[in-house]
Amino acid sequence: xxxxxxxxxxxxxxxxxxxxACAASGGTNYDYDMGWFRQAPGKEREFVSGISWDGRRTDxxxxxxxxFSISRTGERNTMYLxxxxxxxxxxxxxxxxxxxYFMATFDNPRRYDYWGQGTQVTVSS
Numbered sequence: 001x002x003x004x005x006x007x008x009x010x011x012x013x014x015x016x017x018x019x020x021a022c023a024a025s026g027g028t029n030y031d032y033d034m035g036w037f038r039q040a041p042g043k044e045r046e047f048v049s050g051i052s053w054d055g056r057r058t059d060x061x062x063x064x065x066x067x068f069s070i071s072r073t074g075e076r077n078t079m080y081l082x083x084x085x086x087x088x089x090x091x092x093x094x095x096x097x098x099x100x101y102f103m104a105t106f107d108n109p110r111r112y113d114y115w116g117q118g119t120q121v122t123v124s125s
């Protein structure tokens with residue numbers, strides 16, 4: 001049973017930066033695609049970014065392209081989301097996720113098996 005533990009997040013003013021981390025444990029290997037999603041109050045969970053098992057393929061939502069950067073360690077058990085030039089509309093609970101399925105794209109939350117506990121990101125204007 002894979003467990004995803006999130007860290008990072010917090011409150012920052014617009015234009016600031018934060019980094020989120022997601023550490024996987026409980027598995028024998030972590031050669032799986034992973035992703036970040038977020039959910040703002042009153043809104044559905046939305047895709048933010050995804051990364052392939054080997055780190056060679058990444059994707060971003062249009063709203064964060066050029067500002068957010070996803071990465072993972074060589075051991076593949078920790079994933080990061082570097083968030084720069086944050087905007088108030090980035091305020092949400094952010095979730096990391098891991099999928100044991102092959103995914104042509106990263107943006108379908110139903111394709112993910114395991115989820116982190118969520119971490120709040122608040123950006124003030």
